[in-house]
Amino acid sequence: MSEVSSHRGALLSEKTLENIHHCNKCGLCLAACPVYREVLLESLSPRGKVQLSRKLLEGDLEITPRMREILSQCLLCGSCVSACPSGVQGDKLFSGLRWRAIQRFGIEWKKKILFQLLAHRWLMGGSTRVARWARSAMGKSLGEGMRLGALPLSRLPDFNPEPFSKEVPEVTQAKGEVRARVLYFHGCATNYIFGEVGRAVVDVLSEMGVEVITPKRQGCCGIPIFLSGAREDSLGCIEEVLEEFVREGVDAVIVDCATCGSAFVKEYPHILEELRELGEKVDEDLVEKARILASKTRDVMAFIGDHMSWLPDMSPQGPRLRVTYHDPCHLLKGQGVGILPRKVLAGLPNVEFVEMDAPDACCGGGGSFQVEHPEISSKITARKIKSIEATGACVVATGCPGCRITINAHLDSEKHIRVLHPIELVKMALEGGSS
């Protein structure tokens, strides 16, 4: 696919522009926006950004450095979209304009470091050697106690000794009666960092009578790159995913990462349609594939929740773990999945489920947001940590590697609270334990 020319014609598609005119400026989004709640500045509120975007698109404002700064101060959590009575899609608008701002000014340097340190190595470095080298390089050049924005480097998780994709068989047979056949997209986080999540997905599903196909050829969903504004870079990833994951004869495409899931469910069709409308060559066939993938994709916890009766009997053993649940924005607001993971967790014999205050409030990570805007980010995260600690839980379950890293980096290590993917708790229950 050729590169999109920077300033040819409109900044964004007609559809996106029309959507802005639906903003009644009622301000209800202000209450929903985690960034506004901390800074109390209209210019950084969703309503403010929508109005400024309108001025920008009507030619009354330019993409100035301040404008780029304003656009960057958004977690792209989608809270404003859920709160908007008029259906304004703030997240799509802001990520679209970020893309234009990057074309104009390039990526901010701190974000560049993040992409080099993390993205490149997690997302594109296909071998463990690269990963190990990355960690040692980071350690040597930056030293102990260094922070990347709000993230202390020492609190970043270890890489898998071997990428998950190397250890997982291409086909994992169902145990007993075959009830369904699914494709499993494990994404980069599971591949390079949280291998145990991938093992849990495959084990639990096969216990439920599901045949799991994990295609060997799978890379990045492209969304972290896309959300940071670098749209064209993410296109290659999208094409690859569509080629591999739109197949006949499968019941669902399973994801364990909230962000990958919302990419498949929500972002892909939008990105492709938008680029096509802007004059880029995007085949209808590709858009159609994106629509099929969107309809087939199911978060692993939602899938289990849909088919609770397929779970084998689990007998309680040992003490129950007090578990609370954090709603990842890209799962709840991005895919509308919130009730099912709770239903599954509450039904586990090894779990005592407690709800935290404001479980759907953003953790403040927002991918590169915590690197670019550490002050705002830490304040938002501090609220989340407070809600978690107030529950007295020893495990926070959350189905997003981004939230997991952010929350884990800010938890008080003395309090011994672990962050796990809920699927890991299901696996523990199946194994009859609570460790």
Next chain:
Amino acid sequence: MLSQKVSEELREIVGEEDYLSGPEDLMAYSYDAYLPDALPDAVVFPTSTEEVSSVMKVAYREEIPVTPRGAGTNIVGGTLPLRGGIVLCLTKMNRILEVNPEDRYAVVEPGVVNGDLQKEAAKYGLFYPPDPASLNVSTIGGNVAENAGGPRGVKYGVTRDYLLGLTVVLADGRVIHTGGKTTKNVTGYDLTGLFCGSEGTLGIVTSITVKLIAKPEAQKSIQAIFETLDGAGKAVSRIMASGIVPVALELMDSTVMKLIEESHRIGLPIDAEGLLLIQVDGSKDSVERETQRVAQFCRENGAKEIRVSREATDEEILWFARRTAFGVMARARPNCIVEDVTVPVSKLPAMVREITELAARHRVTVGVLAHAGDGNMHPLILFDKRDREEMERVEKFTEDLFSKAVELGGTLSGEHGIGLAKERFLNMVMTPETREVLRQIKKSLDPKGILNPGKFV
């Protein structure tokens, strides 16, 4: 443009971080929830009464317009800086200074969000009733300036009914205190009542003492669907005449019901003309009794479907249609204005019929939501402001709407205020003599006319 000297002085007062003058930031303070916009020259965020006073002294000396602002959710253009100058934004003065459960009051700064005060009061088993639809965003300062109401107004009244005392910075920077901490207080003129609803034209409120009340033990909701609007109207009159004082008594017309049904499929009949949603509260026994009676009144007046909530979750289901109404309407077209005409309760059905007729005559899409218990109606007018011809029809509709409301003994606004939006209709409800008194009051408190100029006075 402010002079270099003035802008330096202002920066000195509020601090570098709390002074904005870049084009992007100014643009973000050029609008509220009404249609037009107007650019200020600077935005300041004072964090204390002293800072507000110092800003006002400079503005007074230099005769610079000052427009106070909270969250900017008002829908009448009340916070638009029509003559430029300074937007004085109070969102950073957002501390709850005191909650006193013994004497049942709270002291808050103007930037405190209404919903946050409600949550804080609830921790003490207390209750702050005013509940504008914007309560999770709008500030108490803004609520005071607009004398905001809400669905609970039928039983509990509006913001003014909960004000005990205020600290106000006057146009020249002097600081005064009105009222006190007691419910009964007749020492001198009721200045608290004067500043409430003055829309930032008389002074800047920097501290507010509000009355809190005990939280009722129980509540229940009743939803009743009527084939005819008359039936719904009669049921409202019957309930209000029965001695029962409902917390809320909300009415929805067929336009709104149809749109809700089209987008949510919750089983609202599309051939019904009106829906009533009634909430009662009090002790468990009385709530039970009143619920039965209200249901009976609805049945007697031809309700064909009645649902009563049993638990809190049912309550949510019954209120779903009402809560989702604005969104459903707003999505239907690019723009949506919420009008606020208010008529005596007995005239409500007549007014709804007038609205329907006027909408047809001017070919404008209008749905009606109403706080029927106090005659306060919110016709939702849908349009695309880019379509000039349509805008003209909307204008004509609005004019006729106000005439009709006044004809039926009503008024222009129940709880949204006048601001910029209804200034030209004021003569319909006020004689020249009355308006002159407003001007005299304004002049004595703000002789240079720098506070929120260009608004209704």
